[in-house]
Structure formats: structure tokens, C-alpha cells
Ligand SMILES: NC(=O)c1ccc[n+]([C@@H]2O[C@H](COP(=O)([O-])OP(=O)(O)OC[C@H]3O[C@@H](n4cnc5c(N)ncnc54)[C@H](O)[C@@H]3O)[C@@H](O)[C@H]2O)c1
Ligand SMILES: [Zn+2]
């Protein structure tokens with residue numbers, strides 16, 4: 151079996167700028183697929199990795215929002231073959247864990263990943279972000295992480311389904327259970343939050359309130375279906391949301407920042423018996439304090455959304471269909487296309503709020 155030397159973007163140490171360097175990607179073993187990456191979006195979770203906010207398992211091979219073409223498959227692979235256009239998923243249910251056996255594969259506790267490591271030339275194993283690692287020309291995944299979709303879709307747009315778009319859409323449609331006639335607020339309208347806005351519209355919500363501290367994000371939110379926008383730098387978002395909902399608050403409040411302040415806003419902005427969905431990823435040091443009587447007295451449910459509670463094999467092809475029918479404007483999430491050397495600068499633009507998604511084109 152061969153080993154492929156390619157260029158990849160790694161995060162070597164907490165807080166240090168990312169580096170473009172040589173990495174070694176083995177040919178696929180049993181059950182694995184080698185994928186030639188065509189496009190990979192820059193998600194805020196990549197920045198969380200490089201800040202050490204996910205775990206300490208440096209060095210990371212970053213990038214996890216990708217589409218590409220299967221190059222080779224290992225023994226026993228039946229779901230894809232060389233030449234297939236695929237979106238990479240960071241959830242590939244094992245079918246065997248206690249959650250899969252209970253018929254809830256979207257919570258799978260033993261999601262599948264490649265067995266062989268990708269390494270630096272000196273043999274140091276890399277931790278691939280979310281079990282993918284796709285800011286590189288070739289990546290090795292479990293074949294079940296590669297979901298075949300229509301090859302007519304643009305790679306830049308399709309790749310976004312692999313994380314941010316699915317997480318946001320699913321937070322509204324699956325976790326939040328948004329349905330016809332609901333009122334929804336989305337706090338934090340980056341790539342994930344604006345996908346939640348789009349998901350709320352697809353699900354038939356009649357009031358969709360977008361909240362952000364950045365006016366550009368709110369302008370984008372209107373294009374994805376927000377009926378109202380609130381800039382929370384100068385307006386109390388809880389009061390504004392109540393004012394827009396007859397004083398009651400929304401049925402579903404979605405937090406897409408990952409911050410105690412915005413979580414609390416979501417908590418108080420929902421109506422009685424409503425649902426709060428946390429899709430933003432908090433830093434492990436963050437804490438919240440809420441009066442227990444408010445948790446009880448408001449009823450409803452407080453939920454977290456991992457990957458929009460999606461099933462990639464079911465949902466990715468469906469979202470590509472919606473895209474091709476003109477019902478889900480994935481291209482509108484792609485603010486810019488960049489080269490593989492541009493990830494660090496893309497993080498800076500993300501922090502300044504200038505982009506919904508920068509997409510690395512290989
Ligand atoms: N749960 C999941 O499965 C999942 C998947 C992907 C990403 N995420 C997480 O979702 C979050 C958002 O990711 P993203 O890629 O959209 O990031 P992003 O940087 O593109 O968007 C974040 C948005 O939040 C806004 N914001 C920041 N502080 C705010 C505040 N105090 N009030 C209102 N808005 C505020 C920013 O202006 C920006 O528009 C991140 O924490 C990311 O790690 C979660
Ligand atoms: Zn499982």
C-alpha cells in the first residue's frame with residue numbers, strides 16, 4: 151500500500167497561527183476511502199480547534215466542511231467507488247452502539263472514522279478536525295463518512311452541507327422541530343445561524359427574527375428568510391424579540407454563537423413551553439447561572455444540537471436536491487473562494503465578521 155505526500159493545513163500549538171506543511175496520507179485500508187478534496191469551507195469550529203477550545207490533541211489537521219471525489223477505496227467498501235462525487239460527514243453511525251441500537255443513529259456514540267492515521271513526515275500522528283481533516287489535497291476517511299451526491303452540484307456549495315449548513319438547518323428543522331406557523335429567533339447569524347434562518351423558512355415558520363452584532367450578517371439573514379432583524383449592540387434582544395411576538399417570545403430560540411450571554415438571551419426570548427436550541431459550541435470554561443424556577447416555570451425544553459441531529463446519508467442528498475431546485479441558496483453562503491494558504495487570514499476575516507463562509511478551493 152502506498153503513502154501519499156500532500157500539502158495540508160495544521161494547527162501545531164494552542165493559539166499559534168496555522169501552517170501549510172507536508173503531510174502523509176496512507177492509501178485506504180479495509181473500510182476506508184481516500185478522497186481528493188475539491189473544496190472545504192472554513193468553519194468557526196476550526197478556529198475553536200486552533201484556540202485549544204475543543205481539546206489538547208495537537209497537532210490538528212484542520213478542515214471538515216468538504217466535498218470531493220473518491221480516489222481509491224479499501225477492501226469491503228460498497229457505498230462508494232472511485233470517481234464518485236461525495237460530501238464528507240463527521241457523523242457515520244456505527245449501527246451498533248447503545249444509541250444506534252435504540253433507533254437514534256443521529257446520536258451515535260461510536261461514529262466511524264478512518265482507522266489509519268494521517269501523519270507528519272516524522273511520523274507524528276495528526277488529529278483530524280471532527281474526524282475529517284480536509285484542508286489538504288487528499289484525505290483519508292471511513293468510507294461511510296463519504297456520502298455520494300449528484301456530481302452536478304458545485305463543490306464549494308456542496309461542501310458546506312458537510313458541517314455549517316447542515317448544523318444550522320438541522321438545529322431548526324430536526325432539533326428545534328420548527329413547523330408551519332412557528333415563531334423563531336436565531337441569535338448569531340454566521341454560516342450556522344443563517345442556515346438556521348434558512349431552515350426555519352423551509353419548515354414554514356411565519357416569524358423569523360435574526361439577531362447579531364454585525365449589520366452585514368443581518369443583511370444576509372434577510373436574504374435567507376429573516377422577517378425581522380435585531381442588532382443587539384444597541385438594542386436589548388430579549389425585549390425586541392418579545393415586542394415582535396405580542397409580548398410573548400418565540401416558540402423556538404436558536405443560539406448559534408456558543409456563549410453564555412447569548413444563551414441567556416435565547417432562554418429568556420422564548421415563549422412558555424418553547425424550545426431553546428444550543429448549536430453554538432461553548433468553550434469548556436464557560437458557565438451559566440439560571441434561576442431554577444425559570445427553568446421549571448417556563449416549561450418546554452432546553453436542547454443541544456450536534457450536527458443538526460442529521461443523518462448524512464438521508465439528509466445530504468435531500469439538501470442537494472433542494473439546492474438544485476432553487477429552494478436552498480447554498481451559493482449565497484460562499485462569500486469568497488481562497489487558496490489553501492489563506493486559512494489564517496480567513497480566520498481573521500471571520501473574526502471581523504466579513505464573511506459567511508470562506509471556501510478553500512484545491
Ligand atoms: N453544534 C454543531 O454541530 C456545530 C457545527 C458547526 C459549528 N458550530 C458552532 O456554531 C457557532 C457558529 O459557527 P459559525 O461558523 O456560524 O461562526 P461565525 O463566526 O461565522 O458566526 C458567528 C456569528 O455570531 C455573531 N456573534 C458573535 N457574538 C455575538 C453576540 N454577543 N450576539 C449576537 N451575535 C454574536 C457574529 O457576529 C457572527 O455573525 C460556533 O460556535 C461553531 O463552533 C456548531
Ligand atoms: Zn452508533
Ligand SMILES: [Zn+2]
Pocket residue numbers: 193194195196214215313314
Ligand atoms: Zn464545522
